[in-house]
Amino acid sequence: MKKLVLCIMAVLVLFVGCGKKNKEQDKSGAYVIEYWDALTGPDGPYMTKMVDAFNKEYAGKIQVKQQIIPNDDLYSKLAAAGNKEANKPDVILMDNTRIAQYAANGTLLDLTELINKAGIKGEDFIPDAWDATIVDGKNYAIPFDSYPFFLYYNKKILAEIGYTEADLKDTTMDKIVEMSQKAKDKGYIGMAVFDAWPWPEILMGFIKQKGLDIIDAKDDSKVNFQRPEFVEAFKQYVATADKGLTNDPSVDGVIPFNEGKALFKWDGIWATTSFMALKKDSGVEIGLAPLPRIGEKNKMYTGSHNLTAVKKEGNSPEKSEAIMEFMKYLSKNSGEFAAAGQVPANKTTWASETFKSMPFAFIADYTDSFFYAPKTQNFPIAGWGGLGKAATGYLNKTYPTIEEALKATEKEVNDQLEQLAKTKK
């Protein structure tokens, strides 16, 4: 029996030993900051470089431990940490679509006071990016970057069908269809698409141009996808597919576009770097233009990464200041992140050579067109879960008409929102 007790104790010690203590400082006296981000793509190394530079500059004072975790896993890991502060990070680079949810569930620290104390001013940032970090009048983040969705085009084909890049600076979707038709007449694909990820963000942009959000932040208990503005935006969005000007939507159109066989393609701004590499590798020259209009005013759906801090009751004021110092440093130096294919949210960095050398530097004139997700935790279900499925389902012919796609996915979203309303916050 004695052996049994000893054995249980040994195993328990082993497990207890696995637990972490929430130690603020390391042996050298530097404050240790656990930092999580989900930059698993080519932008990851740029962030790591910035963190390394910070650690070098702040040696002996602050040390940042970076963990790159795939997006969904990051939030599962955060949930799994439960109430154990030691298992939670100090800083998370959070997608703007998650801020409302994590502010509401008490994960995020209200940064209003720390931001004021650090002298960080909202007017230095893209206005809507800054606004996207404010929930119920409190600042929960410092915007780090923004990623609008663009229309990418093949420069050679564009010239071949008799247009110039200037024709795309402020154009309409009707014009895009017309150009796609001309490209098709010359034997090219007009618009390269694929149904697995058809960029519902473009559709959201068109809906916003019609004056609506896909979900109302003030009344987020249901969505109404069947409004005429949604149907009209959807029609414009799939116009090239409906007119047979795309590749087969169920087949990935990336390859023909990269091989220079298609005129247009939707994509996020991060794709710019891979298209720059494409020019170097195969000579295919790709340009980028703002989203075409279907309404009077251009609006482009824009996502963003934001520096958030996790609420930890045990943190000393010194640790909180160290956290803010790190976030301020990243924001101040975010001009370098433009090379990773993202627009730094801090406009003061736009004077950097790195930003100015990027093909999307013209975006500085378009920030009024940026809009961000409505500030409700129900946005992801409405956006990717609802509208995204409607777009995919229509393109792969699960739904025969636009109206049916919108009706079915509206019900899908509303059934879930009804249940979520019954969940305790």
Add this chain to the structure above:
Amino acid sequence: MKKGKGFSTGYFFILPHYLLFLIFIAIPTLFTIYISFTNWDLFGSPTFVGLENYRLLLFEKGHTYNTYFWNGIKNTLIYVIISVPIGILVPLAFAGILNENPPGKRFMQAILYFPSLLSVSTVVICWSWLFRTDVGIINHALGIAVNWAGSQPAAWIAINILTIWWLVGGNMIIYLAGMADIPEELYESAEIDGASKWAQFVHITLPLIKAQIGVTLIFTIIGGYNVFGQTWMFNNGGPGESNKTILMYIRELAFGSGVSQSGIASTMAVVLGIIIIITSTVVSKLYYRGDK
């Protein structure tokens, strides 16, 4: 074992297993059952809703959760029905051939076993390229233009081909081990009596590896119900969610983007667990029917 000195030594040896079982299986299972009676976003405290989740899932016709559940179960069953017979018969055939000690047996055994050492992501990424419609070698070699990821039944065929390639080695090794234990004399006397190779396989080999086949049958069924990686990575649930398995719905609801719907996801997991237990028990009873 009598209670005495050996008693605590016995416990000493099994304790690590039981502790790990408790931490990683028993507690999470009980917790999942509890969460299935609640609505919970993983952060706040769970709201007890009684049998509401079960009602929505199983009986509220037309409700999104009901649609998700039955579509997931239907697709999972399609996979089980196709993959289980293939997952037993193909490895058995290879084991039968290799048991005849053909030249290059060791090499073939290694080649067939190798894929099971790979992760599901490696396997699916490799096969996705082979199955690509535009630049895939399979379409090119066969001179066809099948959209393997985006049309049915092509997607199910592709998923099952890559799965059998991946998993053939595991069951095959178990059968080969069983075959190695069969006394050589049985085959010799059968041969003297004029039994063909096929007759020997059916009347000697198969009955004597019945236990091994039984174990792999149950494991393959359980694995089939838990299919996730292949369908998720190959075509993310397929056109019209026609490849979307129940585990994909569970993951999406609990850990997808947006607020976690862990309550309903746990309900799905519990019902799936019950289905697996029932199927395994019935198959096991039928398989060992008549055995002493």
